[in-house]
Amino acid sequence: MSLDVKCIYSQPVRVNLITAGEGRFQTRRYLSPSNDTRGNAGLIAVPLLITIQLRIKYFLNLKQAHAFTVNILGIETSCDETAASVVADGTQILSNVIASQAEMHSAHGGIVPELASRQHILAISPVIREAVVDASLSWPDIDAVAVTSGPGLAGALIVGVNAAKGLSASLGVPLIGVNHLEGHLKAAWLAEEFDVLRDHPEFPLMGIIVSGGHTELIVIHSHTKYELIGATRDDAAGEAFDKCARIMGMPYPGGPEISRLAERHPDLERLPRAWIRQTHDFSFSGLKTALLRRAEDLGLTDESRDVRLVAGLSHELQESIVDVLVTKTLGAAEAFDCNGIIVGGGVAANGRLREQFHRQSTLPVFIPPPVLCTDNGAMIAAAAYHHLMSGESSGYDLDVDPSLRLGKAA
Numbered sequence: 001m002s003l004d005v006k007c008i009y010s011q012p013v014r015v016n017l018i019t020a021g022e023g024r025f026q027t028r029r030y031l032s033p034s035n036d037t038r039g040n041a042g043l044i045a046v047p048l049l050i051t052i053q054l055r056i057k058y059f060l061n062l063k064q065a066h067a068f069t070v071n072i073l074g075i076e077t078s079c080d081e082t083a084a085s086v087v088a089d090g091t092q093i094l095s096n097v098i099a100s101q102a103e104m105h106s107a108h109g110g111i112v113p114e115l116a117s118r119q120h121i122l123a124i125s126p127v128i129r130e131a132v133v134d135a136s137l138s139w140p141d142i143d144a145v146a147v148t149s150g151p152g153l154a155g156a157l158i159v160g161v162n163a164a165k166g167l168s169a170s171l172g173v174p175l176i177g178v179n180h181l182e183g184h185l186k187a188a189w190l191a192e193e194f195d196v197l198r199d200h201p202e203f204p205l206m207g208i209i210v211s212g213g214h215t216e217l218i219v220i221h222s223h224t225k226y227e228l229i230g231a232t233r234d235d236a237a238g239e240a241f242d243k244c245a246r247i248m249g250m251p252y253p254g255g256p257e258i259s260r261l262a263e264r265h266p267d268l269e270r271l272p273r274a275w276i277r278q279t280h281d282f283s284f285s286g287l288k289t290a291l292l293r294r295a296e297d298l299g300l301t302d303e304s305r306d307v308r309l310v311a312g313l314s315h316e317l318q319e320s321i322v323d324v325l326v327t328k329t330l331g332a333a334e335a336f337d338c339n340g341i342i343v344g345g346g347v348a349a350n351g352r353l354r355e356q357f358h359r360q361s362t363l364p365v366f367i368p369p370p371v372l373c374t375d376n377g378a379m380i381a382a383a384a385y386h387h388l389m390s391g392e393s394s395g396y397d398l399d400v401d402p403s404l405r406l407g408k409a410a
């Protein structure tokens with residue numbers, strides 16, 4: 001255990017700070033981590049010193065501890081963001097620190113797994129430390145450590161899981177392995193404006209996760225019970241945005257750029273919609289092929305592409321994806337008698353998708369603020385809360401599971 005921690009903390013870095021979001025959602029974002037000699041010894045030494053005190057605290061029964069605030073440190077390293085956050089009682093964000101690698105991967109047109117793992121190793125220590133400092137807490141105030149154990153890139157997940165194990169052991173607090181997809185759904189519980197959802201969630205709710213790696217429809221039966229009813233058969237929605245952006249010469253990640261261009265030039269093109277009737281599944285690879293053919297016809301794959309045509313095709317791509325996502329989710333919510341809809345994952349940051357969900361749904365729709373849609377540690381801490389409260393925790397044999405599913409029957 002200590003060997004893992006030493007490995008991780010042996011390469012300190014300093015990262016450039018950018019602050020995003022407002023008020024409670026203010027998030028510290030770090031870009032382009034660079035080498036530095038800032039020491040991290042305190043990160044290990046302080047927790048070790050307080051271990052004994054905390055063990056006493058945790059021999060008290062959990063219910064008794066629940067009478068006080070429960071602070072969970074959430075760690076997320078499943079893909080290209082190194083993130084850590086402290087969340088109180090599963091809903092209140094005390095800090096939210098994210099070190100993004102997007103710029104680095106952008107140069108390669110997509111995520112390079114080996115580079116992602118190495119960058120996580122560099123960033124994990126300062127990001128965790130910053131999350132605790134930003135929360136104005138000290139190590140003894142952390143009541144549990146939650147970490148994404150899957151799905152995601154194996155080498156990236158390992159960094160977060162090992163850091164979490166080391167912290168949990170040294171602090172003497174429970175370790176909770178979290179399904180990243182559950183985190184995306186639980187992000188909605190972090191939004192203050194959704195007080196109805198926070199105070200009296202009316203299960204079942206229909207959850208749709210739309211991210212770079214996932215497009216999944218999940219019935220949320222309770223805080224800890226999920227049922228997978230539909231998924232993409234090929235590309236995920238975010239993947240379709242990213243691949244199509246690349247075809248048209250845009251950098252990774254393509255979603256934000258496509259949506260920016262789409263606003264400028266409506267209605268020039270027509271692309272297909274893959275409905276795959278009689279199922280709640282999705283498919284986006286046909287759309288990608290259709291866009292490729294059209295882009296070739298219009299000469300958009302050449303260097304001298306016409307920006308106006310790129311914007312027109314971007315608009316229609318976004319319309320096609322949004323159309324299918326909204327229509328199929330509303331249909332599924334009706335079929336499963338759901339009382340509301342939760343939208344999560346990076347693509348949920350898309351303005352057009354948010355607008356159409358609110359416009360077309362007769363059920364309440366809960367979409368967290370954009371900064372909580374993309375990967376972050378707060379959603380991992382939020383997802384861990386109800387598991388912790390029902391007495392669940394992970395052992396130190398917790399392993400990463402790159403293809404972990406949510407709500408799938410065994």
Ligand code: ADP
Nearest residue numbers: 079211212213238253255256346347349350375
């Ligand atoms: P993952 O969990 O799969 O790593 P995230 O949940 O962080 O992914 O989401 C990243 C994905 O979200 C990328 O595919 C990106 O293109 C997409 N995305 C981010 N913002 C937008 C947006 N405004 N419109 C469409 N897609 C977006």
Ligand code: MG
Nearest residue numbers: 211345346375
């Ligand atoms: Mg994600």
